[in-house]
Amino acid sequence: MLTDPRLIIGLDLPSIEAARAMVERLEGTISAYKIGLTLLARPGGVAFAHELKARGLTVFQDWKLHDIGAQVEGAARAVAEGGCDLLTVHAEPQVMRGAVKGRDAAGTGTKLLAVTVLTSLSDADLTDIGYGFTASDLVERRVRQALDCGVDGV
Template identity: 50%
Template sequence: MTPITDPRDRLIVALDLADVDAARALVDRIGDAATFYKIGYQLGYNGGLAFARELAKRGLKTFLDLKLHDIGNTVEEGVRAVSDLGASFLTVHAYPQTMRAAVRGRSGNLKVLAVTVLTSYDDADAAEAGYALPVSALVAKRAGQARDIGIDGIVCSALEAGPVRTAIGPERLIVTPGIRPAGAELGDQKRVLTPGQARAAGIDHVVVGRPITGAADPRAVARAIVAEMGEA
């Protein structure tokens, strides 16, 4: 795992916005307070993949949160195509066949992250979806499989960071969504920590969306989050 020398790289701002114009305006408002941006389904399907190239040309890092999961050949070729976009991270769902295909398709500087269990899931949601294991056990099982397959890192709730770190060891990344500054609304997240708590738990990167994108001064909020993680 490459050491993180710039503390701003630990914050990934989620560009969960409707179009590229809105995303570009937000990135400009944040300025040098952040260096890493996540593009998910909403923006990705509205020009976000081309925007990832634009951000890379500006020297910014991008995290394509596409959560790929399909037959092996489709995933492998999809990951191979993403490798050419200049993105730093790409997510796939943590199913063994999918992860193996992603590792085969990975090239260049792209790191593939496996999503264990969505942070909007609790035990009741997992049971409703047909899983016999509680969320904590399911996360640990999938993290161990990801380690054995050679995935670069894990996306999980910060509350599972300890067991995940034990499962994957010190050389792989842990990236956590569902991070909320103290006092912020939880939204649809059910398993959350503050940025400082996440960093103290050994998290490498935190993903923060609405607390920044919905703020009157997103630059100031981003700076505060980076500072909080640094203090931790």
Template identity: 45%
Template sequence: MTDAALRERLIVGLDVPTVQIAEQVVSELGDAVSFYKIGYQLAFAGGLGFAGDLVSSGKKVFLDMKLLDIDNTVAKGVENIVKMGVSMLTLHAYPKAMRAAVEAARGSNLCLLGVTVLTSMDEQDLIDAGYEHDPHTLVLIRAEQALAAGMGGIVCAATEAEAVRRIVGPDLAIVTPGIRPAGADAGDQKRVMTPADALGSGASHLVVGRPIVTASDRKTAAEAILAEMSNA
């Protein structure tokens, strides 16, 4: 795999409070990183405009909005997100919402990702939320539903990537957060895996936030993770 192809599989999570900090992160990482995730924290601090700036500069953007609403609202939101030129968008993997989003994005290059079970959740968390399934079972059910809906990929913990790959086949994206370099602290994530192990398990893209963004030398941290990925 070429260095450029490898970089396209690493998505750095810009989970920072301001656009100014995000700009600094992107500047420090330079050509080492070509793909960035923007989630709630940055989105509500000017990050949606910043997403457009990243796209204009040649970077790829994963907009992590985890949409879920009535069909028409999801569809109208997706129609406008398509116009932003971002590469990936998340929505919760509910069948009706996924079908509405797929129809709204038809003909575009936007890869729609179904969020299965958040990597911060374990079995007790799901019980508390009223679900009858354990995380692994629910992930597999939602993977099947996402495939049936025509989604572009799945978001799941790397620990579920191998089982999900068997369901969705070779073509769909499997994007895995909760990635931690060997020896790193898991933080608030409950289902984590190293970069090499995640790719070896079937993940197509790895989302890495704090291990890079909070590092004293961000570019070196990113390059170390890319080196781990190259060993997969």
């Protein structure tokens, strides 16, 4: 069976063992996997991401990096150097500029994806945390900012 490289399977599972078993079950049919915070933060989680990359699979590390620009720059560089095809960051200009700088310094093919607004946030949530925008308006604003900052997608 041919794989479709546009299909990315989220390994949002409770353990590395469960994720590894899923990858084994899908071998030959799926070539791209997303690894989220729960798995990345487990002992051996980043090593598991590197293991998949070493097997020739596409690895999407869903860190959603969010910190001061200098910290995001260092983290994005470290993740890119370690072997990552897609990396997420929050779509705030300082964060995205730091991520682009770090990714570029790594000299790898890592693509940066900016998370505009978390899907769990409602317009009321955005008001509570101090944004003066609806979710749709904030998404539109952050997409424009992402393009200006040079990330690869949103």
